[in-house]
Amino acid sequence: MQVTTEAVSGVARRLNVSVPTSRVNEQFEARLKRTAKTVKINGFRPGKVPLNVVRREYGASIYQEVVNDIIRDTVFEAIQQEKINAVGMPNIEKVENKDDALVFEATVEVYPEVEVKAFADLEVERKSSEINDADVDVMIENLQKQRASWTETKGMAKKDMQVTFDFEGTVDGEKFEGGTAEDFKLVLGSGRMIPGFEDGIIGMKKGEEKVIDVTFPEDYQAENLAGKAAQFKITVKLVEKQKLPEIDAEFLKIFGLTEEEGLDKLKADVRKNMEREVRNGLRNQVKQAAFDALVAANEIEVPASMVAQEIDRQRQQMIQQFTQQFGAQGAGAFDSSMLPDELFKEQAEKSVKLGVLVSKVLADAKLEVDQSRVDAYIDDMASSYEDPTEVVEYFKNDKQQRAQIEAVVLEDQVVDHILAAAKVSDVAVSYEDLLKEQQARRG
Known part of the structure; x- marks a missing residue:
């Protein structure tokens, strides 16, 4: 041959x-x-x-x-x-x-043969954040709000109040599908409705009627309404304000605490969870920033077959997430035409490029997973469970689960290797802003 x-x-x-x-x-x-x-x-x-x-x-x-x-x-x-x-x-x-x-x-x-450019030219923003007493107080209040009750008020509707109302919407004087409802409940400020809708209800009282003018967003999911001006007739039936539960024995019991342990112990536990959340958020932020800089600085060609495999992986991941949220019957409504390749292509190409570059960095730097960091990662994750020892044993003895954690830790080691040579700018952000960034990244 x-x-x-x-x-x-x-x-x-x-x-x-x-x-x-x-x-x-x-x-x-x-x-x-x-x-x-x-x-x-x-x-x-x-x-x-x-x-x-x-x-x-x-x-x-x-x-x-x-x-x-x-x-x-x-x-x-x-x-x-x-x-x-x-x-x-x-x-x-x-x-x-x-x-x-x-x-x-x-x-x-x-498989692409690449030479990774020097890290010294990479610019990476590394954020930091600290939990203060006010952040803890806000979180405690959020826990109360999750278990709040509603009491009727005769006053005007304000932000954070719950309003029960009927509405009837029209576009060019004609009603449209989904534009009418009775006894609709809405917490003002929740952002559930199109821009301007909730603002139009603020100031209304029980029994009051009003027509508000709004405009549907250009990217509204119903194409026949996108960008259209609309009028909604609002009839308020009930205005309620929130009543937070007292932090008493019954409330503390929800979180596994006794009355003797009290508010101080609840605050300590909440702070500990918030600090863990901040650590994870900051680690993910700097990892994303470092990897984005790495991909941007190294323009490489990747095989179409690798991109196709990654597209299939992301598609299956989306279906799996949908199944977890809505059940197998809901996922069965998916058709492949509803999730075309173009929906995933850009992110898939970036993911494949990143994988190739990270593999090259690992090989060049001869990095191997640090088992002490793996153990520390498992310990930190297990600390949020009721029985940390049981969780630690599970992750340490299940080879597949441990391998997944090892992969995460090895990525962290790559990030540390990059940051050691890159131009790093440190920026302090508030806990609230950090949460907003995390939510935006997930969305």
Whole structure:
């Protein structure tokens, strides 16, 4: 077998493979004889069909099978012989039978060979944040609000009050689907409605009617309403203000605390959870910033097959998340056409590029996972559970779960390696702003 290779692009190679005809004929004759032993043809006993009859009846199909099998086998032999680091399956082209050889071309994508640019030119913003007493007080109040009750008020509706009302919407004087409701409950300031809607209700009282003017956003999901001016007739039926529960024995019991432990212990536990959340948020922020800078500074070409695999992974991840949220029946409503490749392509390309670059950084720096950091990561994660020891044992003894944590820690080590040489600017942010950034990143 003879093989020549040429570069089609930075991530593709074309192999020209020539297989001696003698190899093809040898396998063809052997398969022909095997077929003659089992084939059934009228007029002949099984196993006694003459070879020339089998050749006449089945020769063409057997020969094609042999050619297909030889191409399948030799293309991988050629890839190995040429020491090609292939990704994905080769694409076979231009199969020809010549006098002395079976000749074909195969195009195969290869793993990118990259040189990572110096980290000294990378600019990375590293944020820091601290929890203060006011942040803890706000979180305690949020816990109270989650368990709050509502009491009627005769006064005007204000932000954070709950209003029960009927509404009837029109566009150009015509009602539209979904524009009418009765006994609709809304906490003002929650941002559930289109811009201007909640503001129009502020100041209204029970029994009051009012028509408010709003405009649907240009990117509104219902295309027939996007960007349209609308009028809503509002009839307020009830205005309620929030009544927070007292921080008493009953409230403390919800969080596993006794009355003796009291508010101070609740604040200490809340602060501990908030500090863990801040650590994780800051770690994710600087990791994202470092990796974004790494990708931006290293423009590389990646194989389409790797991108396609990542698109499929992200698509399956989205379906899995939808299943967890709405159940298998809800996920069954998904059709592949609802999640086209274009929806994931940009992020998939970025993810593949990042994976290639991180692998190169790991190889160049000869980084190996720091098991002490893995243990510390597990301990920190387990501390939020009722029985940390049980959680630690689970993650330490389950190889798959531990491998996932090792991958996260190894990424953290790559980030530390980058930051050691990059231009890092430290920026302090409030706990509230950090939370908003995290929510925006997830959204």
